[in-house]
Amino acid sequence: MGIFKKSTDETPHIVALDIGTEYTKALIARVRGDELEVIGMGRARQEVGNMFGGAIADITGVVKNCETALVQAEEQAGVQAKKVIIGIAGEFVKGLTSTIRYKRPQPDRELGAAEMELIIEKVQERAAIKAQKQIAFETGNADVEVKLVNSAIVSIHIDGYKVSNPIGFQGKDVAIQIYTAFAPMVHIGALERTAVELDLELVAVAAEPFAVARAVLGNDANSTFTAVLCDVGGGSTDIAVINDGGVEGTRMFGVAGRSFTKTIANDLDIGYESAEKLKLNLDDPKIKPAVKKTIDEAVDKTLSVWISGVQLALGEFDAIDHLPNRILLCGGGASLLALVDALKTGDWYKELPFTRKPTVQHIKPSDVVGVTDTTGDVTDHTMITALGLLRVGYDTMIGSEDDNGLRDRLNRILRI
Numbered sequence: 001m002g003i004f005k006k007s008t009d010e011t012p013h014i015v016a017l018d019i020g021t022e023y024t025k026a027l028i029a030r031v032r033g034d035e036l037e038v039i040g041m042g043r044a045r046q047e048v049g050n051m052f053g054g055a056i057a058d059i060t061g062v063v064k065n066c067e068t069a070l071v072q073a074e075e076q077a078g079v080q081a082k083k084v085i086i087g088i089a090g091e092f093v094k095g096l097t098s099t100i101r102y103k104r105p106q107p108d109r110e111l112g113a114a115e116m117e118l119i120i121e122k123v124q125e126r127a128a129i130k131a132q133k134q135i136a137f138e139t140g141n142a143d144v145e146v147k148l149v150n151s152a153i154v155s156i157h158i159d160g161y162k163v164s165n166p167i168g169f170q171g172k173d174v175a176i177q178i179y180t181a182f183a184p185m186v187h188i189g190a191l192e193r194t195a196v197e198l199d200l201e202l203v204a205v206a207a208e209p210f211a212v213a214r215a216v217l218g219n220d221a222n223s224t225f226t227a228v229l230c231d232v233g234g235g236s237t238d239i240a241v242i243n244d245g246g247v248e249g250t251r252m253f254g255v256a257g258r259s260f261t262k263t264i265a266n267d268l269d270i271g272y273e274s275a276e277k278l279k280l281n282l283d284d285p286k287i288k289p290a291v292k293k294t295i296d297e298a299v300d301k302t303l304s305v306w307i308s309g310v311q312l313a314l315g316e317f318d319a320i321d322h323l324p325n326r327i328l329l330c331g332g333g334a335s336l337l338a339l340v341d342a343l344k345t346g347d348w349y350k351e352l353p354f355t356r357k358p359t360v361q362h363i364k365p366s367d368v369v370g371v372t373d374t375t376g377d378v379t380d381h382t383m384i385t386a387l388g389l390l391r392v393g394y395d396t397m398i399g400s401e402d403d404n405g406l407r408d409r410l411n412r413i414l415r416i
Contacts, residue, residue, distance in 0.1 A: 013039075013081035014397065015073070015200065016389035017066060018208070019191075020089075021051040021234030021258055022332055024062070025386045026069035027378070028077040029371065031397075036390050038373040040077025041383075042069035046234075048272055053254045054090030054236035056190040063197040070198065076375060084200040085393030086191045087208040087385060088149060088183050089236050092138065094131040095181040095207055095250025097154055097319070098123050107172035111158075116166060123178045124148060131182035145185040150210045150392070152179045154246035179247040181207035204396040208385050209238035209250040212330060214395070215388030217245060218369030227326040228314070228358070231385055232333030234258045237306070239313045241324065248320055251313035255306045257333030263298040279336070299338050306339065307348050314352050323354050330363045330384035370394075 014036075018025040028040035044065040050058045074080050100123045104111075132146045156163050158171035166174065188205055195202040212229050223245030231238040234257045241248040265275035268291065278287070278295055287295070314323060327343060334340065342348070343360045362381040365373060371387050378387065 012397070013077075013079055013083070014203070014390060014393045015070070015081045015084040016386045016393060017069075017084055017086045017194075018386040018389060019051070019056065019062060019066065019086060019194070020046070020332070020385075021054060021236075021256070022046055023234075024065045024069045025383065026066065026073040027383075027386045027390060028073045028079065028081050029390050029394075030079075031394065034370060036371045036394055038371065038375055038378055038387075038390070039079070040073035040075070041375050041377045042072025042074075042076070044068035044072075051235055054233060054238075054252070054256075055088075055092070055187045056194065059190055059193055059197070063194055066194060066198055076377075082199075082201050083203045083393070083397065084195055084198070085204050085206060085389045085396070086195065086202065087211055087389050088187060088191060088205050089208040089231075089233060089238055089252060090183075090187065091236060091252050091254045092135050092187065093149075093181060093183045093207050093250075093252055094134055094146075095150075095179065095209060095240070095247075095252075096127050096130060097177055097179045097247070097249040098127045098130070099175060099177045100126065102174045102176070104172055104174060108170055111166050111169050111171070111174070113167060119174065119176055120151075120153075120178060123176060124151060124180055127178070127180040128182060131180075135182075135184060139184075146182040147185055147188050148180060149183050149188070149205050150179075150181040150207050152210070152247055153177070154179050154248060155244075177246070179210075179249060181210055181250060183207070203393050206389055206392040207238075207250060208233075208388075209240040209252070210247065211388030211392050212238070212363075212385055213240045213242055213247050213388070214391040215368045215371070215384055216328070216363065217242065226324045227328050228324050229363075230310070230327055230329050230331075230334070232256050232329065232331040232336075232339065233385075234332060237309060237313075237333070238331075239310070241314075241317050241320065243320065243324065249317060251316055253309040253313055255302070255309045257331075257336065259306070260299055260302045260333075260336065263302045264295055267294050267298040282337075299336075303338055303342050307342055307346065310343075311348055311352065321353065323352060323358075325354055325356055325358045327358045327360045328363045328367075329360065330381040332382045334362060334381055 012031040016027045026042040029036040050061040154177035157175040229240040240250045363384045368387045
């Protein structure tokens with residue numbers, strides 16, 4: 001990698017690594033003011049044993065694939081960036097939206113950044129305890145350690161009135177909703193080790209559904225963007241609910257693209273790679289009718305389980321009166337037409353709090369706010385998570401480089 005010129009402070013660059021179950025994707029972006037320009041893209045296929053349920057199972061194997069993807073991206077970009085943002089997914093990544101109500105002892109005094117930071121810390125502490133208990137229950141390990149990976153304000157009310165930035169307001173009752181994402185330390189440690197092996201400076205680890213949300217939200221504090229975001233990967237399906245520009249929460253479950261492949265392999269008694277080829281070429285007229293029938297039955301069987309997972313995940317958003325009537329899809333698993341058709345045509349939504357049948361469509365790279373592609377290779381919904389990781393990385397870099405004190409740092413949090 002030494003043949004490429006290194007990024008300089010005058011022209012900062014950042015790398016996004018979307019370490020998926022099926023593919024590792026690397027994007028190199030150049031920072032231009034508030035915008036990001038993708039100048040390099042690379043992709044490498046994962047070995048079957050490298051990932052499990054969206055998390056790293058073989059660090060050595062994953063590092064090898066990341067190197068392959070990085071070299072491709074660097075060759076195209078002509079630079080070697082050192083700062084990296086890595087995504088994290090899987091069933092044990094917990095995204096929670098917590099509300100805390102705080103009665104101010106001096107309501108006539110203007111709210112300051114220090115007081116707001118204290119309130120935010122209380123919410124995060126409460127959410128950490130809840131996430132730790134949930135992961136401990138699901139893993140059967142009472143001593144599991146968790147770490148905060150992302151945090152964003154959903155809404156703030158002062159004496160019942162909604163405000164976008166509370167700094168400078170007076171009032172007694174402050175109600176604040178904050179989205180927080182936590183992951184087990186063992187998963188985060190694997191990502192940190194991967195960055196070290198790649199000789200990259202880890203700027204941040206981001207929960208991938210949060211990254212997808214950042215991809216479509218941008219920095220508009222008054223955004224009214226509302227949708228259900230569904231990232232269907234190889235090992236897990238990640239769902240985020242966005243309401244009026246705020247992340248209401250995220251849920252993940254371990255049924256995704258690889259589940260369909262495994263069912264096909266089992267039902268036809270063939271190898272995984274052969275089953276994957278059949279899944280990707282379902283409309284090939286060369287497939288024998290009897291084989292096609294078995295494949296369709298296998299897909300339908302897994303699809304039923306996947307739809308149940310979506311219903312259960314969305315059913316957990318019980319604090320929301322109505323779910324958004326728009327579903328936006330991304331990820332390689334969302335390329336399966338049967339999956340998209342099931343969401344569009346089925347009656348799965350009727351027992352959930354939708355006000356009408358939701359519309360379903362893929363997220364396009366052009367829908368991503370503040371990130372443009374100069375390579376011509378970032379063309380579809382499979383790259384949205386990586387683009388979102390660039391946004392989170394940029395947010396983190398700007399926040400860490402800010403030397404204007406606590407007020408500006410808090411203002412940066414409020415814009416995320």
